[in-house]
Amino acid sequence: MIDSVGPVVPTSGTLRPVPLTAARLTGGFWGRRQAVNSTDTLAHCFAWMRREGWAGNFTASPTERRGREFADSEIYKLTEALCWDSVRNDHTAEIAELAGLARSAQAPDGYLSTAYGRPGQPPRYHDLNFGHELYCAGHLLQAAAAAARTGASPELVDVARRAADHICTEFADGGNPGVCGHPEIEPGLVELYRVTGEERYLDQARRFVERRGHRSLPEHEFGWAYFQDDVPVRKAEVFRGHAVRALYLAMGAVDVAVETGDGELLSAVQRQFDRTLSRRTYLTGGMGSRHLDESFGDDFVLPADRSYVETCAGVATVMLAHRLLLATGETRYGDIVERVLFNVIATAVADDGRSFFYANTLHQRTPTVIVPTDRPQLRFGGGPRAPWFEVSCCLPNVGRLLASLETYLVTENDAGAQVHQYADLDVTAGGLGLEMRTYYPDEGSVTITVTDPGPAGSSSPARELTLRVPAWAAGATLTENGSTRPVHPGQVRVARRFTPGETLRLDLPVRPRWTFPDPRIDAVRGCVAVEAGPLVMCAESVDLETPSADLDSLAVDTSVAPEDGAVKGWFIPSADRPWPYGSEFESGPRSPRVVPLIPYHRWARRGPTTMRVWLPTTPP
Amino acid sequence: MIDSVGPVVPTSGTLRPVPLTAARLTGGFWGRRQAVNSTDTLAHCFAWMRREGWAGNFTASPTERRGREFADSEIYKLTEALCWDSVRNDHTAEIAELAGLARSAQAPDGYLSTAYGRPGQPPRYHDLNFGHELYCAGHLLQAAAAAARTGASPELVDVARRAADHICTEFADGGNPGVCGHPEIEPGLVELYRVTGEERYLDQARRFVERRGHRSLPEHEFGWAYFQDDVPVRKAEVFRGHAVRALYLAMGAVDVAVETGDGELLSAVQRQFDRTLSRRTYLTGGMGSRHLDESFGDDFVLPADRSYVETCAGVATVMLAHRLLLATGETRYGDIVERVLFNVIATAVADDGRSFFYANTLHQRTPTVIVPTDRPQLRFGGGPRAPWFEVSCCLPNVGRLLASLETYLVTENDAGAQVHQYADLDVTAGGLGLEMRTYYPDEGSVTITVTDPGPAGSSSPARELTLRVPAWAAGATLTENGSTRPVHPGQVRVARRFTPGETLRLDLPVRPRWTFPDPRIDAVRGCVAVEAGPLVMCAESVDLETPSADLDSLAVDTSVAPEDGAVKGWFIPSADRPWPYGSEFESGPRSPRVVPLIPYHRWARRGPTTMRVWLPTTPP
Incomplete structure (x- = not known):
């Protein structure tokens, strides 16, 4: 076996x-x-x-x-x-x-x-x-x-x-x-x-x-x-x-x-x-x-x-x-x-x-x-x-x-090693010794040091090092031997003889981005999410100055790029009506508001809070 | 008791x-x-x-x-x-x-x-x-x-x-x-x-x-x-x-x-x-x-x-x-x-x-x-x-x-009768005999014939006939003694001595209307419903020329008033993508489409079908 x-x-x-x-x-x-x-x-x-x-x-x-x-x-x-x-x-x-x-x-x-x-x-x-x-x-x-x-x-x-x-x-x-x-x-x-x-x-x-x-x-x-x-x-x-x-x-x-x-x-x-x-x-x-x-x-x-x-x-x-x-x-x-x-x-x-x-x-x-x-x-x-x-x-x-x-995280085959996930990892795979270091996903830079390039000598075979480039990572680059080149979502394969101690650097663009849903997903129509690298972001009411219910009265402005940790939007109060359906809904006066965001995986770690991943874009 | x-x-x-x-x-x-x-x-x-x-x-x-x-x-x-x-x-x-x-x-x-x-x-x-x-x-x-x-x-x-x-x-x-x-x-x-x-x-x-x-x-x-x-x-x-x-x-x-x-x-x-x-x-x-x-x-x-x-x-x-x-x-x-x-x-x-x-x-x-x-x-x-x-x-x-x-449908008190719901009904209430006839809710006209006005004679007390005017019925009218006057949502009270056989007519505007939801109802954001009188309307796929799934690819045009039995809109096909979230969604070419509507209570009576009450308004 x-x-x-x-x-x-x-x-x-x-x-x-x-x-x-x-x-x-x-x-x-x-x-x-x-x-x-x-x-x-x-x-x-x-x-x-x-x-x-x-x-x-x-x-x-x-x-x-x-x-x-x-x-x-x-x-x-x-x-x-x-x-x-x-x-x-x-x-x-x-x-x-x-x-x-x-x-x-x-x-x-x-x-x-x-x-x-x-x-x-x-x-x-x-x-x-x-x-x-x-x-x-x-x-x-x-x-x-x-x-x-x-x-x-x-x-x-x-x-x-x-x-x-x-x-x-x-x-x-x-x-x-x-x-x-x-x-x-x-x-x-x-x-x-x-x-x-x-x-x-x-x-x-x-x-x-x-x-x-x-x-x-x-x-x-x-x-x-x-x-x-x-x-x-x-x-x-x-x-x-x-x-x-x-x-x-x-x-x-x-x-x-x-x-x-x-x-x-x-x-x-x-x-x-x-x-x-x-x-x-x-x-x-x-x-x-x-x-x-x-x-x-x-x-x-x-x-x-x-x-x-x-x-x-x-x-x-x-x-x-x-x-x-x-x-x-x-x-x-x-x-x-x-x-x-x-x-x-x-x-x-x-x-x-x-x-x-x-x-x-x-x-x-x-x-x-x-x-x-x-x-x-x-x-x-x-x-x-x-x-x-x-x-x-x-x-x-x-x-x-x-x-x-x-x-x-990493697999191997006869040709070499495939890195699928980025983490602080020491690994021997596909005949290569690798030392991967990164602050990913908070930062997008991943360095991979080849600690063991495999058998030395001119007759030793080239090794392949394959790196997954995430589907969202348009604009990623790979730096090796001092030169940087664009790499495209899918994977990048480096096939050659590696030098002991040499370092490759993959840079993935983890700046926040707007993400829109398929229009057939009724539940989030008219909403947008923010992602940053592999992270889905969310808004938590504990980060708002106003009471928690206000998360349901926020709308975001997708004409402005999301920033690290926040998006721009408005607070638009809605008053209760005896019957919540009608020929029109007047909304209250809108006031500009910065909506702080955190990675979704961090939510519910700071006391009672409400939370949303999908943020309305269309003010009422 | x-x-x-x-x-x-x-x-x-x-x-x-x-x-x-x-x-x-x-x-x-x-x-x-x-x-x-x-x-x-x-x-x-x-x-x-x-x-x-x-x-x-x-x-x-x-x-x-x-x-x-x-x-x-x-x-x-x-x-x-x-x-x-x-x-x-x-x-x-x-x-x-x-x-x-x-x-x-x-x-x-x-x-x-x-x-x-x-x-x-x-x-x-x-x-x-x-x-x-x-x-x-x-x-x-x-x-x-x-x-x-x-x-x-x-x-x-x-x-x-x-x-x-x-x-x-x-x-x-x-x-x-x-x-x-x-x-x-x-x-x-x-x-x-x-x-x-x-x-x-x-x-x-x-x-x-x-x-x-x-x-x-x-x-x-x-x-x-x-x-x-x-x-x-x-x-x-x-x-x-x-x-x-x-x-x-x-x-x-x-x-x-x-x-x-x-x-x-x-x-x-x-x-x-x-x-x-x-x-x-x-x-x-x-x-x-x-x-x-x-x-x-x-x-x-x-x-x-x-x-x-x-x-x-x-x-x-x-x-x-x-x-x-x-x-x-x-x-x-x-x-x-x-x-x-x-x-x-x-x-x-x-x-x-x-x-x-x-x-x-x-x-x-x-x-x-x-x-x-x-x-x-x-x-x-x-x-x-x-x-x-x-x-x-x-x-x-x-x-x-x-x-x-x-x-x-009808209640009474010492002063008279209150009609809350409109139907073909013969009733004695509050000292009045009434014969109510109507094609409601398909039509908005309700006639009420006073078959028994109560005790006759100049010393007999006036009677009150109170009719509910539904909250949606802006533009309703009441016709009595040959004259028509507007009545407002809430109720209209007619207090007098009635003549045997006299008829009052309440006209409620049951033409279709757009109904929008409270913006806090996430599930139907960006959607509109059609109501006609008291009836919620819906679209059923059995009424479409195209396959049933197309109900999810329709958007309606709220700039045009809904008509009896239909609204105007577009068919906007959505193709599957490997991942249904992204930086943008291109929609296919939109084609004008009439979307037939029926009363919601009639749905699922004509063979297998899909159905929606809430219709998207915002084309993808």
Whole structure:
């Protein structure tokens, strides 16, 4: 097997992931966040999982089990995160404990769930819609892949193999013909196949992918689309239904496609992702607009207020786009990874790593509130950052992403290295040693020092260093050997022999710019947003002199270029009328106003506030 | 007791309801709908309630009960509707059967629920949040008030008294201190007080109203506002939480205020209703924008696509506004009654009275679908008109409204009659016999013939005939005695001795007009609607030559007055882009286009279609 230290190690594809052991975030925007993740978030998660009984479920009596039906999966997400982080920090004891918990609850035939199948519990697989057994198993398998690749826990790999063997037997052709209401087993099986070489797991993943879309799950209020059981994966045109479910399924389909050489299946997912980006994605890269069923809305239904944008959907978008990037090498996948990282992932988690948004609205109408920290929030589908929610998938999910973040930044192939994301990173990739330093995204300059140009000598091959130029970065330049030249959105490739210690500098124009929406997005018609480099900006009421409600009485002047940290506009008060519809609306006297802006990911960090990303341009 | 035949007969107030026995719809817009309700809808409801087991629950064994926890209430709503309709049609057998069902399930101490308290069922009142026992009882009491006033079923009155006595004992001060998660017992108790004179019922209603708002219900994901248990009724500023719950509670609060002379409580509800109309109501008069919890959104969050607008909330808005109209005589309450009747109630029900919308969106993005008619729809919170839903409160609720519709059209006081709504109606009110004829709302002319001017002779007092002039009706005229004069929005009062057979004619300008939204309603910024008289208009894709998606590529020209049945505009095609946000959007070549319009209440009656009420004005 070809394998490496990191999530997603396909046996084929255009690009290869760089092992976590060959890359190190040294600081900067992401280095700080990864450090907080290591030192605080993972421990915070473990503490809450103990406190809420989710860890204890593995050893508790069957009738004393606590939490929702998918609570086991949080344990596995945390385990996966700890395994990835073990390349930097010692988590031997925690990982051993967690692997031991998993083993202790595993049935003799390999079945593993704390919620079903034991005396006093509902039977196994009696509720495929919402039982989440295979979903949990999928996360177990991904955790085991992390354990295998990092060497952190042979025990967990063994538990996962036995669980996967059970699933392959139970859900074989001629056996249980079902699929799980929540996809995740599919990428889990492929990842376990990748680390074990067991073809049976890949076969079963393919089987689950193909089975879905035939309405085999019971009818439900949310419709079959909720579970992606409405249309087969190969035939669907767009992502639909529950956003995390849709994205996890797509991840599994890409994994199956790549491992089986199934170009049709890969194209199907690409087509769906393209259309989803074109019609069903927020400016932040966030996906899923509906609170009711945490799902994608119809095309162009992207309300800013009450936008759902579950943090987990952001994690899944990064994971899916990364898979497509590895498979195809197309830089546009790097663009969406960047957008989601800076505007969903960085937004979701508090600076101390100990509270988080479950949903990420683009417009907060009523001031955010401070939540009690002594109990989990019941209202998980929205609201302020909270230490824990009744459903707390998002924080451990971000945990495993940040713990393996280097994977998403740089790739390699036989020709050289590809830098997709800009960060303070030391990395060895494609035969090159690189030291990248930047204040990105606050500043647009990125220097890359070639610390190791590869084998020396006149017969050594030229190396390629490929840099992604973001789609928004018109006017970017590359400086090498003292000369500066324009580079265009897409990518720039430097192919030559490098000199030890030489430096290249990419300058990306991160000055603020106006961004207008597709006219078919009704929710933000007549509005404009400001972006600065990869950052979506927003206005917060805490920065206004006048009361918070005034955010709804501001209009901006797009004839003046936005400046760093502010745009020009007007304050136009609106008085209530008995009936808010009529033949005309007189507005009050407009007064000029400077509207301060901050990066969206910084919002809700300075006390109660309202917030808008989309700013009206047309005065009433 | 002062009593009358009809729902809501307060013992004090500015205006008095006209008995159903003194009014008759003879045809026209509402006469046809009431007739279909009588002949088809009520039977259709009863058939589905039998089929789904909701009727059978009253005699089934406790463990065989079917349907949701509030299914009993549908039986009571149907019973109430049949009682009101019994003033026109014979429903003796059905009412006797339904009253017998209720009696058969009543416990010796008066408790009545098919879902709780019997062997094999959960205990009584163990889940006040969602048990709905008092909610169901409230509907029983309202049905009993209908039975009492129409004389349709003394048996049902007896059952209701015993149920109410049980509740007064159980929830007395010093007893169970709770309130029900779903208000409705409050107006039910007051109505039963009105027909029985039993003060205890009024006291208990007042107690329930005062108890709410102190967070006595268990914490829930949706928050205490969902149950209106966040803020006491007297202190709240606006309706919030679950829309039907909020409106039913307000109905009960008005009833208590009127019967106890509590001006502060009445003012509190008026204040909340005013602010709700000003900030949280759709153009159609519909209330409740959120699917997740069927609730009011924040101020000005009124998305057109996926607007929820539960039909039951429309019914409740009419019932609440009617109560406030009776209490205060203010014509603005007649305005909202009219708006909701023509744009929510008339929209919800199919022409044959046998299918209905549960939710009433103002923007349908994907073509409506035909639903199977052989089983209830699981997805009750939206979608196309369906014969029945898993939760089917709306159709029997509309049934009881239409069966008592005359109540909402004309009132009386010692001085004369007040006509609030225009319809083909024969009525005796305020000492006057009136025959109203009109093609309203398709045409704006209403003739009222005085068939009985009251006592003759020079000593007989003058009579007042008061006509509501809708708020939108600038330019209205009144013609009497051959002369025509302008009348202004609000009301016009004619106070004199009338001549037998004389005719007055009110002419309301129903030509189409542009209607613009409050600039703070983000969802419809840059859009305009067309209204014609009381009717909200809409565009349907079935009326376009081009494919349905084109509704999203139309913009209208507000510099040209809207015409009957159409507005002028442009077709401006938008091509998909890989990313739907950018520095500018080029639109395709615009071509002039006539956009046909129909009344919103007629939409989705001609096969699969998309639809919009709000039409973009600003070409991309």
